[in-house]
Amino acid sequence: MFNIGMGELIIILLLAFLVVGPKDLPKVAVFIAKSIKYIKRLVKDVMSSLDLDEELKSLKEIKQTVDDVKDPKKLLSPVTDEFAEVKKEVKDVNKELKQKIDISK
Numbered sequence: 001m002f003n004i005g006m007g008e009l010i011i012i013l014l015l016a017f018l019v020v021g022p023k024d025l026p027k028v029a030v031f032i033a034k035s036i037k038y039i040k041r042l043v044k045d046v047m048s049s050l051d052l053d054e055e056l057k058s059l060k061e062i063k064q065t066v067d068d069v070k071d072p073k074k075l076l077s078p079v080t081d082e083f084a085e086v087k088k089e090v091k092d093v094n095k096e097l098k099q100k101i102d103i104s105k
Contacts, residue, residue, distance in 0.1 A: 004012075020028050 016028065017025060
């Protein structure tokens, strides 16, 4: 994560030993470990809440789809539009055929 080598780690430990002292060093190490765990948990919670926002958006889209299916007018409107167009075409062809039959008589 931090890409710290062995030499750098030894220098950090020596500085911590000198600054904090041998008596308080274990307490500081425990405090740092608990702090890191707490921060990781916070980051995990934030990431999971972001995932929940995406899930909520997905569920809203699914609800909208279900609502569209519940309303037969919305569901059938493309079909009825096509049907009306085909019906109009059939009427036009029928009219043309009648005119041709009348002309041929």
